[in-house]
Amino acid sequence: MSKIGLIMGREIKSKLSNKTFIVMTLLAPLLITGFLGLIIKMSMDDKTEQRVLVIDDSHVIADKLVGNDYTSFATSNEKLDEAQLSFSKKNYTCLLYIFPGVLNSSKGKVKIFYKKSPGLFFQESLKNQLEKVIYEGQLKSNNIDVNVINNAKISVDIITQKIDENGYNKDDSHFGFLGFIIGALMFMFILMYGMMVFRSVMEEKTNRIVEVIVSSVKPFELMLGKIFGVAVLGVLQFCVMGIVTFVLTTILSTFFMKDLNTQFDKFTQQQELVKKNGTNVDFKKLTNFSDKVETFEIMKKIKGINIPLLLITFVLYFVGGYLFYSSIMAAIGSAVDSESDSQQFITPVMIPLMIGYFIATKTITNPDSSIVFWGSIIPFTSPIVMMSRINDNTPVWEIALSLGLLYVSFIFTTFLAGKIYRTGILMYGKKTSWKEIGKWLFYK
Amino acid sequence: MSILQVNGVSKKYSNHVALNNVSLTVPEKSIFGLLGPNGAGKTSLIRIINQITGPDSGEILLNGEKLNQKHISQIGYLPEERGLYKKMGVGEQALYLAQLKGLKKADAKKKLEYWFEKFEMQTWWKKKIEELSKGMQQKVQFIVTVLHEPELLILDEPFSGFDPINAQLIKNEILELRKKGATIIFSTHNMGSVEELCDNIALINKSEKILDGSVKEIRKTYRTNTYKIAFKGNVMGFTNALWTGGEVLEKVTEDDINYFTIRIAKTITSSQLLQAILPTCELVSFNEIVPSMNDIFIMKVNQGNEILGTKSNYTE
Numbered sequence: 001m002s003k004i005g006l007i008m009g010r011e012i013k014s015k016l017s018n019k020t021f022i023v024m025t026l027l028a029p030l031l032i033t034g035f036l037g038l039i040i041k042m043s044m045d046d047k048t049e050q051r052v053l054v055i056d057d058s059h060v061i062a063d064k065l066v067g068n069d070y071t072s073f074a075t076s077n078e079k080l081d082e083a084q085l086s087f088s089k090k091n092y093t094c095l096l097y098i099f100p101g102v103l104n105s106s107k108g109k110v111k112i113f114y115k116k117s118p119g120l121f122f123q124e125s126l127k128n129q130l131e132k133v134i135y136e137g138q139l140k141s142n143n144i145d146v147n148v149i150n151n152a153k154i155s156v157d158i159i160t161q162k163i164d165e166n167g168y169n170k171d172d173s174h175f176g177f178l179g180f181i182i183g184a185l186m187f188m189f190i191l192m193y194g195m196m197v198f199r200s201v202m203e204e205k206t207n208r209i210v211e212v213i214v215s216s217v218k219p220f221e222l223m224l225g226k227i228f229g230v231a232v233l234g235v236l237q238f239c240v241m242g243i244v245t246f247v248l249t250t251i252l253s254t255f256f257m258k259d260l261n262t263q264f265d266k267f268t269q270q271q272e273l274v275k276k277n278g279t280n281v282d283f284k285k286l287t288n289f290s291d292k293v294e295t296f297e298i299m300k301k302i303k304g305i306n307i308p309l310l311l312i313t314f315v316l317y318f319v320g321g322y323l324f325y326s327s328i329m330a331a332i333g334s335a336v337d338s339e340s341d342s343q344q345f346i347t348p349v350m351i352p353l354m355i356g357y358f359i360a361t362k363t364i365t366n367p368d369s370s371i372v373f374w375g376s377i378i379p380f381t382s383p384i385v386m387m388s389r390i391n392d393n394t395p396v397w398e399i400a401l402s403l404g405l406l407y408v409s410f411i412f413t414t415f416l417a418g419k420i421y422r423t424g425i426l427m428y429g430k431k432t433s434w435k436e437i438g439k440w441l442f443y444k
Numbered sequence: 445m446s447i448l449q450v451n452g453v454s455k456k457y458s459n460h461v462a463l464n465n466v467s468l469t470v471p472e473k474s475i476f477g478l479l480g481p482n483g484a485g486k487t488s489l490i491r492i493i494n495q496i497t498g499p500d501s502g503e504i505l506l507n508g509e510k511l512n513q514k515h516i517s518q519i520g521y522l523p524e525e526r527g528l529y530k531k532m533g534v535g536e537q538a539l540y541l542a543q544l545k546g547l548k549k550a551d552a553k554k555k556l557e558y559w560f561e562k563f564e565m566q567t568w569w570k571k572k573i574e575e576l577s578k579g580m581q582q583k584v585q586f587i588v589t590v591l592h593e594p595e596l597l598i599l600d601e602p603f604s605g606f607d608p609i610n611a612q613l614i615k616n617e618i619l620e621l622r623k624k625g626a627t628i629i630f631s632t633h634n635m636g637s638v639e640e641l642c643d644n645i646a647l648i649n650k651s652e653k654i655l656d657g658s659v660k661e662i663r664k665t666y667r668t669n670t671y672k673i674a675f676k677g678n679v680m681g682f683t684n685a686l687w688t689g690g691e692v693l694e695k696v697t698e699d700d701i702n703y704f705t706i707r708i709a710k711t712i713t714s715s716q717l718l719q720a721i722l723p724t725c726e727l728v729s730f731n732e733i734v735p736s737m738n739d740i741f742i743m744k745v746n747q748g749n750e751i752l753g754t755k756s757n758y759t760e
Binding site for chain 1: 457491494495496497522527531546585
């Protein structure tokens, strides 16, 4: 046993002394939070100030444009070419020209002259406003009451609530798309560390040091030491990444998302109020941040995640799934001489993982389907699929069964992998086939 | 006393037999040559002795005890295909491998310092293996093999990759280790070093042992009673003096000196031969031609192949 410890120690140390590994561990959370921040930033309003000078040759739109905190409209009666000439001297950021026949064609046109390119967000909000103004203008010119149309449009909100045999009644806390992301993360982790074992085994084989080592330890011990070493490394890396991500996102949310958080709190208060009173009120009308409802819904899901459950099951499934696949990867690594030969063996191993990944996409649309259920029980796919569907309501027996099966089959795959590994690491020069590997299982 | 006994070991792989009922005995504190052409089964046997693989049948005794895990620390093994972790420091790597052999870290360090000093490589400790030349790497590998002071040292083609100076260094180390009480098995194609170093040998061909014994005995057995004689004087008188059993294989005359290669009957001793020819000529030199291990090796292997009906002849 102490020898397995030695091997684990070397495996961990060799990776920790690798600069790329350290950089990746720290960089990944940075990238994740950066990406998150970017999404949030993009979902927030474009706050560049825009002072727009409007020249309206249709004479029906300009006075209906409404500015906000950072967009202001001013109307001018100048001719377009005059305005264009004097524009550069004036204190406006854009010149908006509305063509005369804008109401009469099916595709209305406006033109923006600018000093600094106006952002896409500004263009999008301007487009929305123009369309709204034109829409209402068209209705009015046809003597249709805008309110009638608006009242006829009733938005329906679906509030999901689950009732099971025990009368257990709670908000369905299914994570939907987030669940899939967690499943995809699991896929990535298992593959990444599986490949790490694969490379480490192959490196020892191509280095030819392996024969020296197996004259001191049993090949099986060497393989286990390697697998466990990388497992420790994986959990360690996962923890470091988790902590760094947590710290970074906390910083991000306290310093850069303060407004968003307070707005979010207001939003949830309003939502609660609506629920309690049972009135059929459109949230979008209630809140003055209607454009952020989607963002808030996602935030609500994130805040609703049972973090301890998720972390514990993630680690358990990661370790189980990793052990299951890494022993297969070790066997394959022992069978090949060079990276270029390895593809034919890695692909078949990737397939069940890919299937798991695709079943995980199913959990977004249909989390209670039988393919998702079986996918989350069968060891080949269970780490990915279960992690994508797990929530507070997942029956404990399902988790226990799937974890149990996973760990039992790990012992089985490791046993078989050990047999292949033992022979494979000492085979040089020959191109290995699956048939050959099959034979190795029966060598004494 | 024998340190290692191989009793009827057989090993089969799916499509060929690697070892077929091989038995041999390695005497204690000797240097034992394990010889044979490529693919004969030497490496298979060595791997079984190292417990890397198991035999299908037969058993191996080390110091009279059936081979088990405990013996791993008593054996040092330098494989033919060798290597080290390229990115790992020399010292760190040597410590790791020594610990795998069961040495305590502190002991290993002390011993390493001794060897590093001996081979004048103290400055290498922190270097990565990939920064060393091939010969330097081989030195590190040799140290790692002998560091835990094994009773039995198995060296597979130990001199390949060494320049003559380093090869001599290793040769001297091998002799010194034997003096200190180690037994060395070494597997090689280099017959020169076999004659120089080995006390005993076993020859394996086509997964079977075809010859074993002490080098001296074997060479004696395979002597062909052939002599090379150089003399000045009358050729006629010389040939007449030979018995009817004497056969002249070759004769060359250079600068008044005749060089004769002759083979005589087994019943005649060299002194009888001398007595017969001395009166007829002025003797310059008289040598018995004893077959080299190389000749015996090639002869035995080709003989074996003929018996087995294969045409391919082994030539060194």
